[in-house]
Amino acid sequence: MAFTAKILILGAGELGREFVISAKRLGAWVVACDAYDNAPAMQVADAREVFPMLDGAALRAAVEKHRPDYVVPEIEAIRTEMLVELEGEGVNVVPSARATQLTMNRDRIRDLAAEELGLATSRYRYAETLEEVRAGAQHTGFPCVIKPVMSSSGKGQSKVDEAGGLEAAWTYAVANMRGDRRRVIVEQFVDFDYEITLLTVRTKEGVLFCPPIGHRQQRGDYRESWQPAAMSEAAIAAAQDMARKVVDDLGGYGLFGVEFFVRGDDAIFSELSPRPHDTGMVTLVSQNLSEFDLHARAIMGLPIPAPIRARPSASAVILADRDSAALRYAGLADALAVGGGTVDVRLFGKPTSRPWRRMGVALASAGDTDAARRIAAEAAGKVRIEYG
Numbered sequence: 001m002a003f004t005a006k007i008l009i010l011g012a013g014e015l016g017r018e019f020v021i022s023a024k025r026l027g028a029w030v031v032a033c034d035a036y037d038n039a040p041a042m043q044v045a046d047a048r049e050v051f052p053m054l055d056g057a058a059l060r061a062a063v064e065k066h067r068p069d070y071v072v073p074e075i076e077a078i079r080t081e082m083l084v085e086l087e088g089e090g091v092n093v094v095p096s097a098r099a100t101q102l103t104m105n106r107d108r109i110r111d112l113a114a115e116e117l118g119l120a121t122s123r124y125r126y127a128e129t130l131e132e133v134r135a136g137a138q139h140t141g142f143p144c145v146i147k148p149v150m151s152s153s154g155k156g157q158s159k160v161d162e163a164g165g166l167e168a169a170w171t172y173a174v175a176n177m178r179g180d181r182r183r184v185i186v187e188q189f190v191d192f193d194y195e196i197t198l199l200t201v202r203t204k205e206g207v208l209f210c211p212p213i214g215h216r217q218q219r220g221d222y223r224e225s226w227q228p229a230a231m232s233e234a235a236i237a238a239a240q241d242m243a244r245k246v247v248d249d250l251g252g253y254g255l256f257g258v259e260f261f262v263r264g265d266d267a268i269f270s271e272l273s274p275r276p277h278d279t280g281m282v283t284l285v286s287q288n289l290s291e292f293d294l295h296a297r298a299i300m301g302l303p304i305p306a307p308i309r310a311r312p313s314a315s316a317v318i319l320a321d322r323d324s325a326a327l328r329y330a331g332l333a334d335a336l337a338v339g340g341g342t343v344d345v346r347l348f349g350k351p352t353s354r355p356w357r358r359m360g361v362a363l364a365s366a367g368d369t370d371a372a373r374r375i376a377a378e379a380a381g382k383v384r385i386e387y388g
C-alpha cells in the first residue's frame with residue numbers, strides 16, 4: 001500500500017461516495033462502512049466493512065482492524081459513545097467525537113446553540129409525554145413543529161396548526177424516532193423568507209465560508225438547492241458569526257453544514273451537520289473545490305485557497321417511488337441534453353429503492369440561479385427509474 005492517509009468512513013451513502021472520490025484524488029486509502037453491502041461509497045473505496053453503525057463492538061473492531069489515521073462519520077446515527085471512547089485512546093475522530101455526539105441529539109445541539117452560545121433560534125421546549133407536548137405548544141404557540149430529538153431527513157417530523165393535532169404529531173414522532181429516548185422538541189414554526197445552508201470549513205488556519213446555499217424542502221427532506229443564495233449583508237454577517245461560534249465550540253477540522261432560516265435581515269440558527277450536507281451537492285458544479293474536496297483538505301491539513309467562490313448553479317434530486325431490488329435507469333441522454341449540455345447527473349448506485357429514497361441528483365450551472373434551478377429540475381425529471 002502507498003497512501004497519504006488512511007481514512008475509515010462511517011456511513012457509505014452518496015455523500016460518502018463523493019467524499020471518497022475527493023480523498024482518493026489526494027492519495028488517501030479509504031475503508032467504507034455501512035449496514036448494507038455495495039453501498040454507494042463502497043463501490044469507489046479501497047475496502048469495505050458491513051455492520052450497523054450503532055453497533056459499538058463492531059465499530060471498535062473495524063477501527064482496530066484498519067487502524068485509520070482518520071475516522072470520518074458520514075451519517076448521524078452512529079454509536080457515538082464508542083467514538084468518544086476511541087478518541088480517548090488516541091483515534092482521530094472527524095471533526096471531534098463531541099461534535100458527532102451533540103449533533104446526533106437535537107436537544108444537545110440546541111442547548112449548546114441557544115443556552116450556551118446565545119445564538120438566535122426559534123422558541124422551543126422539549127417533551128417526553130403528551131402533557132408536556134401540550135405545555136410546549138403553549139410556550140411556542142401555533143403553528144409549531146414537532147420532531148423526535150433523534151431523527152434526520154424529516155423522519156417523525158410534523159407541523160401542527162392547532163391543539164387538536166398535537167396527539168397525532170406526538171404519536172407520529174414516537175413511532176418514527178431513532179434510538180430509545182422518547183423525547184421530542186416542540187419548536188415554534190418559523191415563517192421564514194427562505195432557508196440556507198452555510199458550508200463552514202474549520203481549518204488549522206481558521207474558519208472559511210462558502211457562499212450560502214438556498215434550498216427547498218418537502219416532507220423534511222431536500223428537493224432542490226442553489227448557490228449563491230441572494231442574502232442581505234446583514235443576514236449573511238449574522239449567519240457567519242453564529243456559524244463561527246458553533247464550529248469553534250465543537251472544534252476539530254472539517255466542513256460543517258450550518259442550517260439557518262432567514263427572515264429579512266435576521267438569521268435564525270436551526271441545526272448543523274459536522275460533515276458535508278446533502279444540499280451542498282450543488283458544490284460539485286458550483287465551486288472549484290466541492291464541499292467534499294474541502295472536507296478532505298481540512299481533515300488532512302492541506303491548504304485551501306480563499307475566498308471560496310461559486311458560479312450560479314443548482315441541484316435537483318431524483319427520488320424513487322417504491323420498493324425494489326431490481327433497478328434500471330433510463331432517460332439519461334435526454335437529461336444530459338437539457339440546457340444545451342450545461343447539466344450533469346450523478347446516479348448514486350444504491351442497490352435497492354424505497355418510496356422517497358434519493359437515488360441521484362441533477363446538477364446545473366447557468367447565468368443565474370433561477371435558470372440553473374429550471375435546468376436542474378427539468379433534467380432530474382427526465383431520468384426515469386425502471387423497477388424490475
Ligand SMILES: Nc1ncnc2c1ncn2[C@@H]1O[C@H](COP(=O)(O)OP(=O)(O)OP(=O)(O)O)[C@@H](O)[C@H]1O
Pocket residue numbers: 122145147151152153154155157187188189190191195217220221222259270271
Ligand atoms: N421550526 C421550524 N419552522 C419552519 N420550518 C421548519 C422548522 N423546523 C424544520 N423546518 C423545516 O423542515 C426541514 C427539516 O428540518 P430539520 O433540518 O430540523 O430536520 P432533519 O430531520 O434534521 O433534516 P436533515 O437531517 O435532512 O437536515 C427544515 O429544513 C425546514 O424546511
Ligand SMILES: NCC(=O)N[C@@H]1O[C@H](COP(=O)([O-])[O-])[C@@H](O)[C@H]1O
Pocket residue numbers: 011012013014015016074075152153277278350357358
Ligand atoms: N440528510 C442526510 C443525508 O442526505 N445523508 C446521506 O444519505 C445517505 C443515506 O441514504 P439512504 O437512506 O438512501 O441510504 C447517507 O449515507 C448520506 O450520504
Ligand SMILES: [Mg+2]
Pocket residue numbers: 259271
Ligand atoms: Mg436539517
